[in-house]
Amino acid sequence: MAGNREWFERAQRVIPGGVDSPVRSFRSVGGTPYTVVSGAGSRVVDVEGREYIDFVQSYGASLLGHAPSDVVAAIGDQARRGTTFGAPTPGEVLLAEIMVDRVAGMDLVRLVSSGTEAVMSAVRVARGATGRSRIVKFDGCYHGHSDALLVAGGSGVAQLGLPDSAGVTNGAVGDTIVAPYNVVPQLDDSIAAVLVEPVAANMNLVAPLPGFLEGLRRECDRVGALLIFDEVITGFRLARGGAEEYFGVTPDLWCFGKVIGGGLPVGAFGGSTRVMSHLAPLGPVYQAGTLSGNPLATAAGRTVLSQLTDESYRDLSIRVADFARELRAAIEASGLSCATPTVGPLMGLYLARAPFDAPSNFEEARVLCSNGLYPIFFHEMLQRGVALAPGAYEILFVSLAHTDDDLATTVRAAADAARAVSAS
Numbered sequence: 330m331a332g333n334r335e336w337f338e339r340a341q342r343v344i345p346g347g348v349d350s351p352v353r354s355f356r357s358v359g360g361t362p363y364t365v366v367s368g369a370g371s372r373v374v375d376v377e378g379r380e381y382i383d384f385v386q387s388y389g390a391s392l393l394g395h396a397p398s399d400v401v402a403a404i405g406d407q408a409r410r411g412t413t414f415g416a417p418t419p420g421e422v423l424l425a426e427i428m429v430d431r432v433a434g435m436d437l438v439r440l441v442s443s444g445t446e447a448v449m450s451a452v453r454v455a456r457g458a459t460g461r462s463r464i465v466k467f468d469g470c471y472h473g474h475s476d477a478l479l480v481a482g483g484s485g486v487a488q489l490g491l492p493d494s495a496g497v498t499n500g501a502v503g504d505t506i507v508a509p510y511n512v513v514p515q516l517d518d519s520i521a522a523v524l525v526e527p528v529a530a531n532m533n534l535v536a537p538l539p540g541f542l543e544g545l546r547r548e549c550d551r552v553g554a555l556l557i558f559d560e561v562i563t564g565f566r567l568a569r570g571g572a573e574e575y576f577g578v579t580p581d582l583w584c585f586g587k588v589i590g591g592g593l594p595v596g597a598f599g600g601s602t603r604v605m606s607h608l609a610p611l612g613p614v615y616q617a618g619t620l621s622g623n624p625l626a627t628a629a630g631r632t633v634l635s636q637l638t639d640e641s642y643r644d645l646s647i648r649v650a651d652f653a654r655e656l657r658a659a660i661e662a663s664g665l666s667c668a669t670p671t672v673g674p675l676m677g678l679y680l681a682r683a684p685f686d687a688p689s690n691f692e693e694a695r696v697l698c699s700n701g702l703y704p705i706f707f708h709e710m711l712q713r714g715v716a717l718a719p720g721a722y723e724i725l726f727v728s729l730a731h732t733d734d735d736l737a738t739t740v741r742a743a744a745d746a747a748r749a750v751s752a753s
């Protein structure tokens with residue numbers, strides 16, 4: 330079979346930049362992407378037969394690891410009975426029931442096909458429900474690639490050095506106000522909604538400071554704005570009930586994606602009956618999708634969620650905390666400085682040559698993420714069989730399939746990789 334280089338050359342001939350999502354292109358770390366043919370548990374295998382311990386895990390979509398047998402079986406069972414109908418199905422009801430049951434205060438949830446759609450639609454509902462136009466987002470938070478939200482995004486937007494995107498009109502972002510993360514902005518009654526990642530996980534990892542989320546809740550209540558939690562990463566990953574359960578702050582609208590699709594394309598947004606009743610066909614806010622609530626995706630998502638218990642989250646959080654401490658020690662033994670902040674099972678990684686404090690906003694994260702060390706570390710790890718995300722603004726996704734052995738191997742690889750970075 331052709332190798333990574335040949336596949337990427339072929340890809341570039343027919344797909345812009347050779348990728349269907351920019352972060353995959355290796356632009357910010359240099360070199361040629363590995364082209365994946367299969368994955369199992371914590372591992373992926375590329376077209377050259379090289380195996381990697383995978384901390385990308387589809388950017389958080391795979392919490393059980395790759396190709397878990399129950400999920401594969403559920404997808405197969407459903408596929409044999411049809412993959413999409415354009416009529417209501419039991420599968421979407423069952424998935425929605427699980428979500429509504431786990432997320433306190435969320436009465437109704439609408440399934441869509443991506444996180445982008447979920448956030449875009451939640452913002453539309455918030456505007457429809459309040460009759461107001463303006464929304465507040467935070468610098469470095471990523472909310473998908475819809476026009477109005479493509480300002481000061483983290484993740485791929487930050488990696489490519491684009492402050493926002495060409496093709497997005499001033500009009501489209503004219504009602505979007507950008508504020509620094511971890512500072513409660515002063516609102517007025519022109520604001521429809523405040524949109525936030527309850528843990529910022531697209532500018533590497535930035536935890537909410539104590540009082541930040543509570544402050545947003547209070548300020549929204551004061552002016553009658555809605556609080557939207559973008560839980561596309563944190564939902565069903567941080568805890569069984571997501572960020573609300575973890576931090577004890579209840580938003581008005583929730584957005585989900587990634588984990589709830591079990592590796593298939595799904596998103597969802599939900600809220601109280603009062604807020605969600607503005608949505609068609611109950612109300613005047615239009616939103617739709619041919620493949621929304623797709624039977625394959627709901628079968629996969631349901632199977633994943635049914636396997637996630639309070640113990641899953643507790644165990645994974647403990648293992649990630651240990652891993653973070655060991656990884657940091659291994660890297661610092663080389664003379665580099667390192668931070669591996671964690672929030673539950675979410676984990677970030679910052680590298681520098683001199684000691685630093687872990688960042689609390691995008692400005693601080695950007696200084697660390699652009700110091701040039703991560704691309705070198707990334708390639709040193711890849712050579713040693715460990716696949717981190719090809720960009721300094723992403724977090725490490727440790728799945729329930731990563732074994733103690735995988736994590737110990739990763740720590741040993743990091744010790745060697747850090748020595749090479751330190752000497753560079």
Ligand SMILES: *Cc1c(COP(=O)(O)O)cnc(C)c1O
Pocket residue numbers: 442443444445446448471472473474526531559560561562586587596
């Ligand atoms: C990934 C992500 C999105 C966008 O989801 P897609 O499925 O890629 O459209 C939105 N918000 C956050 C916080 C994300 O991490």
